[in-house]
Amino acid sequence: xxxxxxxxxAVRKTYKLFIGGAFPRSESGRSYVVTDTHxxxxxxxxxxxxxxxxxxxxxxxxxxxxxxxxxxxxxxQILYRVAEMLEGRRAQFVTEVLDAEGVSSSEAxxxxxxxxxxxxxxxxxxxxxxxxxxxxxPVAGPYFxxxxxxxxxxxxxxxxxxxxxxxxxxxxxPVIVSGNAAVxxxxxxxxLPAITLSEVLATSDLPAGVVNLLTGLTAEIAPWLASHLDVxxxxxxxxxxxxxxxxxxxxxxxxxxxxxxxxxxAEWSADPGLRRISTFVETKTVWHPIGV
Amino acid sequence: xxxxxxxxxxxxxSSDAALRRFLHGLPGVDQVGADARAxxxxxxxxxxxxxxxxxDTAISMIDLTTLEGQDTHGKVKALxxxxxxxxxxxxxxxxxAAICVxxxxxxxxxxxxxxxxxxxxxxATNFPSGRAALSVKLADVRAAVADGADEIDMVIDRxxxxxxxxxxxYDEIVQVKAACGVAHLKVILETGELATYDNVxxxxxxxxxxxGDFIKTSTGKVSPAATLPVxxxxxxxxxxxxxxxxxxxxxxxxxxxxTTKDAMRYLVMVNETAGDDxxxxxxxxxxxxxxxxxxxxxxxxLTTGHYDGPDYVTID
Numbered sequence: 153x154x155x156x157x158x159x160x161x162a163v164r165k166t167y168k169l170f171i172g173g174a175f176p177r178s179e180s181g182r183s184y185v186v187t188d189t190h191x192x193x194x195x196x197x198x199x200x201x202x203x204x205x206x207x208x209x210x211x212x213x214x215x216x217x218x219x220x221x222x223x224x225x226x227x228x229q230i231l232y233r234v235a236e237m238l239e240g241r242r243a244q245f246v247t248e249v250l251d252a253e254g255v256s257s258s259e260a261x262x263x264x265x266x267x268x269x270x271x272x273x274x275x276x277x278x279x280x281x282x283x284x285x286x287x288x289x290p291v292a293g294p295y296f297x298x299x300x301x302x303x304x305x306x307x308x309x310x311x312x313x314x315x316x317x318x319x320x321x322x323x324x325x326p327v328i329v330s331g332n333a334a335v336x337x338x339x340x341x342x343x344l345p346a347i348t349l350s351e352v353l354a355t356s357d358l359p360a361g362v363v364n365l366l367t368g369l370t371a372e373i374a375p376w377l378a379s380h381l382d383v384x385x386x387x388x389x390x391x392x393x394x395x396x397x398x399x400x401x402x403x404x405x406x407x408x409x410x411x412x413x414x415x416x417x418a419e420w421s422a423d424p425g426l427r428r429i430s431t432f433v434e435t436k437t438v439w440h441p442i443g444v
Numbered sequence: 445x446x447x448x449x450x451x452x453x454x455x456x457x458s459s460d461a462a463l464r465r466f467l468h469g470l471p472g473v474d475q476v477g478a479d480a481r482a483x484x485x486x487x488x489x490x491x492x493x494x495x496x497x498x499x500d501t502a503i504s505m506i507d508l509t510t511l512e513g514q515d516t517h518g519k520v521k522a523l524x525x526x527x528x529x530x531x532x533x534x535x536x537x538x539x540x541a542a543i544c545v546x547x548x549x550x551x552x553x554x555x556x557x558x559x560x561x562x563x564x565x566x567x568a569t570n571f572p573s574g575r576a577a578l579s580v581k582l583a584d585v586r587a588a589v590a591d592g593a594d595e596i597d598m599v600i601d602r603x604x605x606x607x608x609x610x611x612x613x614y615d616e617i618v619q620v621k622a623a624c625g626v627a628h629l630k631v632i633l634e635t636g637e638l639a640t641y642d643n644v645x646x647x648x649x650x651x652x653x654x655x656g657d658f659i660k661t662s663t664g665k666v667s668p669a670a671t672l673p674v675x676x677x678x679x680x681x682x683x684x685x686x687x688x689x690x691x692x693x694x695x696x697x698x699x700x701x702x703t704t705k706d707a708m709r710y711l712v713m714v715n716e717t718a719g720d721d722x723x724x725x726x727x728x729x730x731x732x733x734x735x736x737x738x739x740x741x742x743x744x745x746l747t748t749g750h751y752d753g754p755d756y757v758t759i760d
Contacts, residue, residue, distance in 0.1 A: 382754065
C-alpha cells in the first residue's frame with residue numbers, strides 16, 4: 153500500500169519464457185536487463201538457452217496436431233479472440249512500444265493499432281487462404297485433381313529486431329493461421345511487447361504450445377533451431393545478416409522451408425500479401441478417379 | 445543398516461511367525477529421508493563423455509517391453525529386430541538386454557532373436573494381477589520356460605503379502621523358482637500397491653530370501669510404477685543382502701521411465717547406493733518401451749551435434 157508521502161515500493165519485473173502454455177524460467181537460470189532507448193532500466197528478461205529452444209520445439213510439436221486439425225473457421229475465431237484481447241491491452245502495448253522503439257506516443261499508438269489490425273487481417277485468412285492458394289487442376293484423364301495447402305508443422309520464427317510489436321505480429325500470425333506451431337525468438341533488445349503478447353496468447357483460447365516465445369540472443373539460439381531435425385521451417389527475418397549462410401546451410405540438412413526477408417518488408421506497414429502464409433504450407437495434390 | 449549373516453536366522457522360513465518376526469524386525473525406512481536422498485541424487489549433472497557412456501549403458505540394460513492385449517506376432521518381431529539393432533544406422537549402438545513379452549509370444553521372440561545375445565523375458569504367474577491358483581501360475585511359468593524364455597518375471601500375491609501371510613508368498617516364490625529351472629527369476633513386488641516403504645523393504649527381503657534372482661518394482665500396469673525412492677529402498681536391500689549372505693541380487697525398475705534424464709538418475713542412484721558392481725545388465729535392468737527412442741535421439745544428438753526428432757526413430 154502507498155504510504156502518506158505517496159511513495160511506493162518499486163515492482164521490478166523479471167519476465168520468464170513462454171513454452172507450452174506455461175511461463176518457465178530459462179533452464180540456464182540466466183537473465184538480462186532490458187532498457188528503453190535512453191538506457192533506463194525497464195525489466196529483466198530470461199536469457200534462453202539451447203535447451204529452452206529444444207523444450208519449445210517439443211511443446212510446439214505436440215501442439216501441431218490439435219491446432220492443425222481444428223477447423224479453419226475455429227482457428228479464425230480463436231485468432232480473432234486474440235485480437236480482442238490485444239485491443240484490451242492497447243494502453244500497455246502503446247507504452248511498451250514507445251519505450252522499446254523510442255517513437256512519439258502518437259506514432260506508438262499508430263503502430264499498436266496497425267499491429268492489432270494486422271492480427272485481425274490474418275485471422276480473417278484462416279478459412280480463406282486455402283481457397284486462394286489451392287486449386288483444382290485440369291488433367292488429361294478421368295480424374296478430379298485438386299491441390300490444397302496444408303501446414304508444414306513446427307516453424308522457427310526469428311522475429312524482427314526493430315519492429316517490436318507490428319513486426320512481431322506480422323511474422324507470427326501468418327505462421328499459425330494455417331495450423332503451424334511456432335517457436336518464436338523475440339527481438340533481442342526490445343522483447344517486452346513480445347512478452348506481453350505471450351501473456352495475451354496464454355489467456356486466449358489458443359491451445360498450449362501453438363506459440364512458444366523465447367527471449368534472449370538470436371545469434372545464440374538460431375543455429376540450434378536451424379539445425380533441429382524436428383523443425384520444419386525457419387523464418388530468418390530477425391537473424392543477423394552475417395548468420396544467414398550458416399543458418400541456411402544448417403536448415404538444408406532436413407530440407408527446411410526457409411523464408412528470407414525482402415528489403416521492402418522492413419516497412420511493416422505495407423500490405424504483406426500472402427507470401428508469409430504460402431511459405432509455410434505444403435501443397436497436397438489429390439487425384440480422385442471419376443466414373444467413366 | 446547392516447545385517448550380518450548371523451542376523452538372518454537359519455529357520456527364517458520355518459513358519460509364518462518366524463518370517464514375520466524377521467521382516468518386521470528390519471529397520472524402518474525413513475520416508476522423508478529416502479525421498480530427499482532420491483531427489484538429491486536426481487540433481488546430478490551428467491554431460492559429454494559421461495553422458496555418452498550413460499546412454500549406451502542404459503540401452504544395454506533395457507528390457508524392451510511390450511505387454512498389451514493387442515500385441516501381435518508382427519509387433520513382437522519388429523520389437524526383437526529393434527532390440528538387436530536399436531539404431532540401424534550406427535553399428536556401435538549396443539543391443540538391449542532382453543525383450544519382455546507375454547508367455548504366448550515367447551516362442552516368436554525366441555525364434556526371432558536366435559543367438560543374437562538378446563534374452564527373452566516373459567511375464568508369468570497370471571501377470572499382472574497374480575490372481576490365480578498356484579497350479580495355474582506354475583503351469584504358466586513352465587509353458588514360458590518350455591518355449592525358451594531365459595528370464596521369468598513373476599508377480600507376487602500382493603493380497604497375501606498385505607494381509608501378512610508372508611509364508612504363503614515365500615512358498616509361492618520358492619515353487620516358481622523351482623519351476624523356472626535354469627531361467628532367471630525376477631520377482632515383481634508391484635510397489636505401487638504396497639503402500640509404504642517399509643513394506644517395499646520387507647517384500648524385497650522376502651523375495652531375496654525365497655531365491656529370486658532379481659527384484660523388480662512394478663508391472664507397469666499400476667500407477668505409480670517405478671519411482672526413485674522406491675528403487676532406492678530396493679537397492680539398499682540388495683546391498684545389505686549381499687553383505688549378509690554374499691549373494692548378489694539384481695534390481696529392475698519398470699514403468700514410467702521415459703526419458704534419458706530419468707534413466708540417468710537411476711544409474712546415478714545405482715552407483716551411489718549399491719555400487720558399481722551393479723552397473724551392468726546382469727545386475728540392473730530397466731523395464732521400458734518408449735525410453736529406448738529417447739535414448740536413441742539423445743545419442744544422435746551427441747553424435748551429430750544437432751537436435752533430433754521423433755521422425756528419425758521407429759514408432760513402436
